Amino acid sequence: MRVQKIRQLMAACIAGCLLLTGCGTTVTEDTQQLSDLPQLVIGSDSYEPFNYINEDGEFAGVDVELAQEACRRIGYEPVFTQIVWEGKDEYLKEGSVDCLWGSFTMTGREDEYTWVGPYLNSRQVVVVRTDSDIYQLSDLEGKRVSVQATSKPEREFLNQNNPSTPQVGDLFSFSSMDEIYASLRKGYVDAIAGHESALRTFVETDPENYRILDESLYNSELGVAFSKDSTDEAIGKLAQALNEMREDGTTRQIIEKYGLNPKTAFGDMKDTIEVY
Secondary structure, eight states, rough: OOOOOOOOOHHHHHHHHHHHHHOOOOOBBOOOOOOSEEEEEEEOOOBTTTTEEEESEESSSHHHHHHHHHHHHTTOOOEEEOOGGGGHHHHHHHOOSEEOOOBBOOOOOOSSSEEEEEEEEEEEEEEETOOOOOOOOGGGOOEEEEETTTTTHOOOOOOOSSSSSSOOOOOOOOESSHHHHHHHTSOOOSSSEHHHHHHHHHHHTTTTTEEEOOSSSEEEEEEEEETTOOOOTHHHHHHHHHHHHHHTTTTHHHHHTOHHHHHHHHHHHHHOEEEE
């Protein structure tokens, strides 16, 4: 198997395409002090429908609204910062952000961070063009696939821990989802992989040209990640608030607003959101 991880060269090429089409990614930080409340600085990349900047230039998404409501309940002011996702550990280490909250898979990473979760379930899926001859995961054997750097799909394809995970020919890892989507649009790759909700949003922009494979690559649980040695007082309070929001139906209302299926999102989750 020949697996290549190409970040700089390929990303620069596709980023150029994005700039030509007006689809570049903007790194934005919400730093306005709105009150005297303690702040919780939340880092995420642009990952619609979980965390992104809407047409009004404001942060929006499932995780943004969950964070806003949870922080309101515990007396904190949420401050949202878009980061380069593959550098997320450095942001935590240097204290630029307090936590990572943006469709972040905690499954398989339980020992790497202090987690609040799981608060939602997510499937990792594969998207191809509608005219593709790829219909199941095994058809990815020897194909070109793009993923987000440091993501679960990247780990799955590189580590080959699951015997059902195919050995792809070339694996391209990019920093942003815009670059991943562009790689499929431009025909640089045969398939892309990521969280179902994000990829479904992409497919729905052009359903005649893209489809999701029925077979999932990986089932994961989402959590809010703090640094492993964090003693932030917000951690325990946040778990309590998220539990209350699940119980009173607030979480369900938010995910339904963004088109997520509660049956899939909650699935067989534990009854209580905990600190790990």
